[in-house]
Amino acid sequence: MTTRPRPQEGDLAPPEYDPHAFPPFAVTVDLAVLTVAAGALQILLVQRDEPPFQGAWALPGGFVLKDESVEEAARRELAEETGLSDTTIHLEQLATYGAPDRDPRMRVVSVAHVALVADPPEPVAGGDAAAARYWPLDDLDLPGPRAGRRRHDLVSLAFDHAQIVADARERVRAKLEYTTLATAFAPEPFTLSDLRRIYTAVWGTEPDLANFRRKVLSATGMVVPEDGARPSGGSGGRPAQLYRRGPAVDLRPPMLRADVAEVRT
């Protein structure tokens, strides 16, 4: 262990601290805004207008300002990027990414968040972004085990954002198992088929119809029935009972995915 000069070994600086006694950082928030559309899990990305990674797609985000908390910054950016200022949108912290070289320009620590939105409006490209759109995660070049053959038309992401997106997807996949969070993806009111399609899109596997219904309906407080039914659009079919989100947040016992590897390293 070296003995290079460091500010206040193991603790914070004294009150009369020297602003140059510790390394200054930029702190940003990155947003993984997820939705389910067209039977697929999709994420909001913006196309960068300037170097580095000019032209590449990246997560929306921005600096944490002087007098706001990290969570306030995330809420603010979410409203700016999606046009959704609704405070009921599910937003949670994912993880913090702080490799020294993750941004070539300066030392940046980014607190990534996951937001789950139901039926979002078309995003608008901000002043510094060439474009903004939702991308299916299956079209992105993400780290981790690749299902099937390699595709050569995958979109590459800027910075370490591919890792963040992969982490966000795993977080959401896991949370559908032991929470009622899937309801956050469904515009209200929704049918049980809607909800099952969300599980199918996020997990990539289709839960058995009958068992899925039994599980959701026996989970007290996950969904509450609403008067009326929705006629199945278009080509026939029995109208479905409508539901809204219930007060429960945990799903105990959980609804487990079938195909998760037992051992991870």
Next chain:
Amino acid sequence: MTTRPRPQEGDLAPPEYDPHAFPPFAVTVDLAVLTVAAGALQILLVQRDEPPFQGAWALPGGFVLKDESVEEAARRELAEETGLSDTTIHLEQLATYGAPDRDPRMRVVSVAHVALVADPPEPVAGGDAAAARYWPLDDLDLPGPRAGRRRHDLVSLAFDHAQIVADARERVRAKLEYTTLATAFAPEPFTLSDLRRIYTAVWGTEPDLANFRRKVLSATGMVVPEDGARPSGGSGGRPAQLYRRGPAVDLRPPMLRADVAEVRT
């Protein structure tokens, strides 16, 4: 939405950035070093030697240095504070705490981590700490629902560290359910009774002996038996089979706690 001047709306600053165009932050790591001893979940705290919160107990931690990642900073502080430089110690990121007023001296964003150690050595108080010791979490004044009557001899923590400790405890309690992480608390080799005592200490409830054994032994890769047995120390009893940690990290299906509230707000 106001239109106050901000650096690069929604993205990072340009290459020739002005260091005063975004708010400078100090970035620290805080460590929740947990262990199980004397049948209780315990955490390493240091007593502060300087204001603010002089004399109060706080989590060990320190600044992230200029050329290290956040995780490297956490590993370095863990080695400095506990004397344990073993890279096999379980260390994971917990969450990031970034309220503007969490430190009265300056704007600090802290990335909290959880470390699980088995049978740690006595901690040594660093140069800036008056003391360092492990405290049972039951002796700390933590937020959240209080079990039983209020105690008046609880230790108060500095900054927002009580919240961090409460979050760390909930993380560990949950992870014992669906991972094999409890083995990280047990010095090897260990007996199934050792492992059960860890669950008891962390959850505050005692799993049924027979069902616990059945679950752990049927979970492939959680523990691997070792030749030999440990004579029960002192007052007699049948010697117990010894085990080491297995390669599995997930516990599927999970081992659920009995008494978790179904609905959280």
Next chain:
DNA sequence: TCAATAGTGTCTTTGAGACACTATCGC
């Protein structure tokens, strides 16, 4: 009528809860 979607019934299997029982040690 058929296709399509919604919804039910039920048999089987897995695994957890409860708890009585046996085994092996030190004394």
Next chain:
DNA sequence: GCGATAGTGTCTCAAAGACACTATTGA
């Protein structure tokens, strides 16, 4: 023998998997 700890056997019940079946709509 006793107390203490380790370990087994087994009955019951909750819940998931599998899958056949019925119900209600539009065309």
